[in-house]
Amino acid sequence: MTTETIIVPAISIASATKSYGTGTTILKDISLNIAKKEFVSIIGPSGCGKSTLLKLVAGLSPITSGTIAVDGMTPANAREIVSFIFQDATLLPWRTVRQNIVLGLELEGMARDRRTEKVNEVLHLVGLTHVADSYPRQLSGGMKMRVSIARALATRPQVLLLDEPFAALDEMTRDRINEDLLRLRADQGWTSLFVTHSVAEAVFLSTRILVLAPHPGRVAHDIAIDLPFPRNEETRSTPAYEQTVIEISRALRSVSASSVNAGGAAHP
């Protein structure tokens, strides 16, 4: 008798196609497996379907054909193990930082003592203990985004979906939050699917980058990022990092150029 280990990918996408209503095909025949703990960034020209792919995985929009499995479940059944972080921190202005973070745990029905413990833990993780009782209007953009991250992590997700979460932040804040995100990932080990327009950010964070080509959206390049972990501020000035940014930029330019030739909109 042989012993066989079956490894279920964190996210498995097979021949996924998506159209909104009776409109044109946005994503066509996307197939890929994402292993547990991978950090996968999705880049591509504006409108190529990056956010749409994330919404399909989150179960926020139905797939037109093909299948998507999240830890072996349909996206709708996997909601409990998935957290989503959007560009807009989407905090409730009338609730304090602590009350915003606790929201998901309240909905889960977690006991009050346990909730307090969890919230204190994530506040500490993102360095916001000192503003726990402040309101969102009293925080900087970077702090609001940290609250949003804390809220997403409080439920201990296995899969983290991030849709251009740091696009509105200044470069230094963005770099710092990226470093924090990698530290949190090393500690908690979730699987991430991350949409960004920044090649530098994608290279810094990812174990793998998918470059989508547009009209219809499809995976044109699937590139492993072999830079060693831990990555930190110094990583950004290493020749290996700089070279990888050049390679990924070239891959992105190749799909943007073909979209212009095909009459599509290229991202600047």
Ligand SMILES: Nc1ncnc2c1ncn2[C@@H]1O[C@H](COP(=O)(O)OP(=O)(O)OP(=O)(O)O)[C@@H](O)[C@H]1O
């Ligand atoms: N709810 C919707 N109904 C109809 N069409 C939609 C809907 N959401 C997105 N689309 C269309 O699907 C296409 C892909 O949009 P999507 O937001 O996924 O692209 P994207 O690559 O994330 O773009 P960007 O980089 O500009 O954020 C676009 O043409 C968009 O207009």
